[in-house]
Amino acid sequence: xxxxxxxxxxxxxxxxxxxxxxxxxxxxxxxxxxxxxxxxxxxxxxxxxxxxxxxxxxxxxxxxxxxxxxxxxxxxxxxxxxxxxxxxxxxxxxxxxxxxxxxxxxxxxxxxxxxxxxxxxxxxxxxxxxxxxxxxxxxxxxxxxxxxxxxxxxxxxxxxxxxxxxxxxxxxxxxxxxxxxxxxxxxxxxxxxxxxxxxxxxxxxxxxxxxxxxxxxxxxxx
Numbered sequence: 001x002x003x004x005x006x007x008x009x010x011x012x013x014x015x016x017x018x019x020x021x022x023x024x025x026x027x028x029x030x031x032x033x034x035x036x037x038x039x040x041x042x043x044x045x046x047x048x049x050x051x052x053x054x055x056x057x058x059x060x061x062x063x064x065x066x067x068x069x070x071x072x073x074x075x076x077x078x079x080x081x082x083x084x085x086x087x088x089x090x091x092x093x094x095x096x097x098x099x100x101x102x103x104x105x106x107x108x109x110x111x112x113x114x115x116x117x118x119x120x121x122x123x124x125x126x127x128x129x130x131x132x133x134x135x136x137x138x139x140x141x142x143x144x145x146x147x148x149x150x151x152x153x154x155x156x157x158x159x160x161x162x163x164x165x166x167x168x169x170x171x172x173x174x175x176x177x178x179x180x181x182x183x184x185x186x187x188x189x190x191x192x193x194x195x196x197x198x199x200x201x202x203x204x205x206x207x208x209x210x211x212x213x214x215x216x217x218x219x220x221x222x
Contacts, residue, residue: 004029005122008051010036010068011084012060016107020055020084023111024118039063043071046079053080053122058087058096059215064165066092066099067158073100082121084114091153093132103127153213155197161215163190167203168210 007030009017014037021032034049036042040063042054054072058065069081082103083096096104103121105114106129113129120127156164159180166176173187180187195201200209 004031006033006051008034008049008054010042011057012037039065039068042068046076055084056081058085066095069099069101080121082117104132105129152198160190160194164194164210165215168207
């Protein structure tokens with residue numbers, strides 16, 4: 001009997017997960033063994049479901065996809081990760097690959113391209129959508145060692161970005177502390193650091209910045 005590859009889908013949109021499941025399980029050698037709707041769940045589910053590959057969105061509630069990739073690769077380095085996202089900017093691409101992603105494909109891709117990406121990554125190779133490859137190459141041809149320019153976003157730590165997303169979602173420091181298992185004092189310190197690094201000094205402007213960075217589903221970068 002031929003081997004079936006085990007897939008885990010991580011995305012906060014239930015309809016998208018259902019569509020991906022329906023598409024991928026049409027393939028005789030693929031099966032979906034789990035789903036996660038936030039970055040925190042991914043590592044735990046991966047530990048019990050033992051997937052060969054995780055289809056990972058970047059923008060999810062709480063722990064973002066980039067941090068989830070890093071956590072997943074740290075615990076289960078053999079699991080392959082294919083990013084499936086709307087984000088096609090230098091920051092997201094480089095940070096995903098640096099965190100350990102094995103491929104990067106955009107949600108606007110065709111079904112055939114998604115199948116190709118999944119099989120390429122399962123074979124131990126790296127897959128990048130053509131637009132993503134062009135983005136990376138143009139960045140390097142631009143003359144810098146890094147494809148990512150220095151921006152206010154790049155000054156933030158992963159934890160600060162996580163706190164920023166939760167603030168933008170309307171959570172209080174107390175709720176953020178409970179969600180991230182931190183003290184309220186630590187959350188307030190992260191909030192202060194965010195405001196200083198971004199030179200933004202109220203929650204509404206922080207939310208506006210988060211939307212521009214695509215941290216809230218349905219808003220921001222395309």
